[in-house]
Amino acid sequence: MKTRLGCLSNKSDSCSDFSEFLPPAQERTTRCLKLSNDEVTRWADSFDILLSNKYGLAAFRTFLKTEFSDENIEFWLACEDYKKIKSPAKMMSKANKIYKEFIDVHAPREVNIDHRTREETKNRLLEPTPHSLNEVQAKVYSLMEKDSYPRFIRSKIYQDLLNRTQIYCQRKSV
Template sequence: MHREPADTVPQGPHQPCPSSTKSHVATTLLPAARQSLSDHAGSADPPAERTGRRQRLSTEEATRWADSFDVLLSHKYGLATFRAFLKTEFSEENLEFWLACEDFKKTRSAAKLASKAQRIFEEFIDVQAPREVNIDFQTRELTRRNMQEPSLSCFDQAQGKVHSLMEKDSYPRFLRSKIYTDLLSQTQRRLS
């Protein structure tokens, strides 16, 4: 079932990747990945393209996404490309939940903690939530109990289950996907 994205939960900041020592390649992201990045940024073009600079992605950086799932998640274009892939599988709620949890862990205001926790629970965890993630009954119930006294760790088990699901299920398919292989080919062609 296709679900429209909601704007109620922040998607978290993206960490830039370390710069590569090899030459960067000016790369236009594949349309689906560019759209995912622009959905997040709120504009039709990545920020640097709006200011006249080209976004750069090296083949080495894109290849490193295959090193580990966490390397992929830590790279802003990796994250955007993976999000675009998940949209093709109608499972982007998993990544959005994981990002919401990462943002939630940075909450410093005790006053905001409970309301942010409630929004995440209602959007992703509760039975028949608009963007319900696929977690087992025990994890859902533990998270429900954690909501009685929300803390920065109240979603840890659910977030861990969703991370594991994406890493074992979606990530291997992503590495074989046309979105990823086309992006790699595109960066390699720019070198020649």
């Protein structure tokens, strides 16, 4: 992490390089993204704040990958995209894709949900609406909020990022 956070610059009020949390394609086009210590600190205030911040979301995704549970955030994000679809044909296609990838018992990235929720979701997706995935999405969100999020806040990824932004900001203010 030290080498990846080595892009600190005195030219910005922000405090830490965040390129390590970007997907490779974005990493090539973005040399050095900055974060303030206040921004990173706010992620610990609530799960919603973390998810609403693109860098917080990226850090959380990175953390979940280390825990081999990134299917949860990927499913949640797929549901967020699904809700924006207006075309019934596209909605049906996206619903089927989400079901096959995350909900089906044989899904390659199966999320951990109970049998009843799985069956109800399957039935709702026979005639999908923008709200067809709300219940299952809420369950996965709750699981992440109660389980993964507290571990993320205690994780080395978050603590290192918090410490490095704090140290950098202190150096800048001297």
